[in-house]
Amino acid sequence: MKKEEVPQDESNIQSTNQKELCYAVGEDGKYTTALSSGWDPKTIALNNAIEEIQNRISNAKERVLNNQTSPIEFYMESHKMDLSILASYVGLWQWRVKRHFKPKVFQGLSNKMLQRYAEVFDVSLETLKDITLYKTPEIKNNTPDEN
Secondary structure (H helix, E strand, O other): OEHHHOOEOOOOOHHHOOOEEEEEEOOOOOEEEEEEOEOHHHHHHHHHHHHHHHHHHHHHHHHHHOOOOOHHHHHHHHOOOOHHHHHHHHOOOHHHHHHOOOHHHHHOOOHHHHHHHHHHHOOOHHHHHOHHHOOOOOOOOOOHHHO
């Protein structure tokens, strides 16, 4: 796109008084950089992704409270991890981490193993075991009319 066509739509980066660096074609036909205040399709995609993350966290929390999964799954979702990332952080095979999602298996884990998870999630052992003590960081879903 040409430099003068770089989108300047309303977006969540406007509230921070920042601009996003983009590449565009200058008047001489060569690539150059341009600043953009936002682009509606990108804002929509970002807001959809944030909404999906919030739904996954909420579903995991409900499943923990209904004793259908362990708190490990909730914290994994809250920290925007997947099974392979979490397994690499705690130094276990994926199948072992997935097994720890089972409430009965989780209850039988040693404090040493639970401490590994607590360190990855940056919570205390008590908070790891009781998700009601955890304050989930708010993920802002900024749309232009909310600013």
